[in-house]
Amino acid sequence: MGAPETLSLFEAAPASGHVFDRGQWRPARGGSRAVHEPATGAVLTHAGIANAEDMHEAIGHAHSAQRAWAATGARERAAVLLRAAQWLQAHFDALALAIARETGGIVPKGQHEVKEAIQICQIAAGLPMQAQGQVLPAAPGCLSLAKRVPHGVVGVISPFNFPLILGIRSVAPALALGNAVVLKPDPRTPLSGGVIVAEAFQHAGLPAGVLQVLPGDAEAGEALVSDPRVPMIAFTGSPAVGRRIGELAGRHLKKVSLELGGANNLIILDDADLDAAASAAAFGAWFHQGQICMASNRVLVHEAVAAGLRERLVGKARHLPVGDGASGQVALGPMIDARQLQRFDSVVKDSVAQGATLEAGGTHEGLCYRPTVLSGVKPGMRAFDEEPFGPVVNLVSFASDEEAVALANTSQGGLAAAVIGRDVARAMAIGEQLNAGMVHINDQTVNDECTNPFGGPGLGGNGSAVGGPADIDEYTRWQWLTIKAAPPAFPF
Incomplete structure (x- = not known):
């Protein structure tokens, strides 16, 4: 691990001042904003600030790409997740130091983020290979199935404190289960919360448009939550913002996964x-x-x-x-x-x-x-x-x-x-x-194992939102399918 390798992540990345749209970095219409290293005040990079137009365009691209991705074989989707994990592992030291610098954390905190992100991708890679439904009781001559199907486009809004973990823990399972994802990381940590995720999946061979990454403020977030082409929002952040997202999403009848805060x-x-x-x-x-x-x-x-x-x-x-x-x-x-x-x-x-x-x-x-x-x-x-x-x-x-x-x-x-x-x-x-x-x-409160349902009541959010067995429930929905050998006779 060394400063030159880490510095290149900030200086040479094409992401500076850009958003990730259809597999490429392009300038953000909302402009750019300097990202300062909390410890030194030095400018590390510039976050591209997406506006509502950026967000709606990116959602359209994700919506167009999702159907083909959902039709991709389970083994192929699993392989993409595993290759993303391998990319993170290959760049472990440089990524850990970059996260420490951008978030103001100590180096072990950066290492923890990368280690957990690797495991999250590996666990998510197993999701497409699990059973995706049940055979239900039915009358003779009819096959009745309950299937788990992807929502479509999932919007993910992640915070500044553990930006890699708290973004990829939703991005990875959502992608694995056939969704496209639009990720809006906090503009204070665009590299840790966005660039690393985009680069990992781009190098893993994820088709263009399936993952869109757009840092931004409330304008971009509200555009994401309000767009009818995004049926689910996964948000991690403060109770105040979570309430706003819940209210806005409720108006549009969207599923929400809110992981908030409260007293511990x-x-x-x-x-x-x-x-x-x-x-x-x-x-x-x-x-x-x-x-x-x-x-x-x-x-x-x-x-x-x-x-x-x-x-x-x-x-x-x-x-x-x-x-x-x-x-x-x-x-x-x-x-x-x-x-x-x-x-x-x-x-x-x-x-x-x-x-x-x-x-x-x-x-x-x-x-x-x-x-x-x-x-x-x-x-x-x-x-x-x-x-x-x-x-x-x-x-x-x-x-x-x-x-x-x-x-x-x-x-x-x-x-x-x-x-x-x-x-x-x-x-x-x-x-x-x-x-x-x-x-x-006989422990303290800061615990998470990647495999446990994670959430809490009241100000904690809306229940166990992410992690392990909760992921399939969270990032897919039920669809009932019946199959008959021939149409039955009706009295009309």
Whole structure:
């Protein structure tokens, strides 16, 4: 791995200022926008900003290409997915460093994205080879089948935080099952969320038009959600934008897969190993600067061990190095941009003004925010009520298991929850009562294995949206087919 190889991804790629349409990069009608490296402020590349006209044209091309792709044999579609995985593997080191630089992550975070993207493509390659329906009971002389068929064109809107994973986890299974895809990555991370995906599938031999990639703002997103030729939208992002997409898609009677956010609760019981619990809480809250939909937003700790946990977390916060994630010398990199940092900083400051105690952190240099610990966090404070999306441990004390459950469920739902304690039966009993889509016992909340249904209730989205056995259900629909040897006689 080296800087020259990685730099070429930004400097030499024809994607700079362009959108990917019918297998080629062309200038975006909406213009272009500089993409800044969060750690240094350097311009890495320029994102092509698609407008509504760009989007509608690209959807038309995807719509035209989809039928032939769906008619392509299952083995051929599977082979394309495997070749995409091979391309990602062949460029592993350069892609990992590029993702770290563009997203402000540490290099292991970039490596994780590429590793997971490879596995997602490999898993998706198996989908076309699975049974695609059932034989139903029918009268003699009639064959009745329930088939799974592709939706047609699937729109995918992905965010900035884990852009490769959160785009390709929808793109790969949707393509494998015979859909065409229009991908709109966040314009802050066009390479990680778009260029890499387009290049992988282009080198894999995917027919032109089957995958269209157009970074853009709300104009492009609304055009994608509103176009009647796109019967399904898969979105990952904030609850506020998810509500808007759900409303707009509902008007057009579209299927939506919304993976959003909400509060994630990590409960630490009084019998927990505090060293292990502190390590888990620190990772769950601070990894990738807390910019993770599964981050441990609230750390609920039994009052008998609250002081000990707080002391351990403050020690970690004061010693973890923060800086350029791509340097390999730090634990936390910068936040994605000034707007995100300012919003997070206001959550911290407002919560202190509301009565929380700032135990560590609360300061930043440039976009690098120190890992932060707040104690005395309670309902009614922004740190409790909102998803911070920044590097903070919000310590909330409780006196009983019942109070812990009540505090954790004081929200409109969330993606993940976790419980840490030596008494596994007790921890499981608590976990079973939590209003979350994913629950982990003796672990923190940031977990995903590529094979698990991923989602949550309420603000978490609209259920288990992506992953493993959920993919066939998500990216295809039922069609009933009957076959008779001859038309029956009718009384008309």
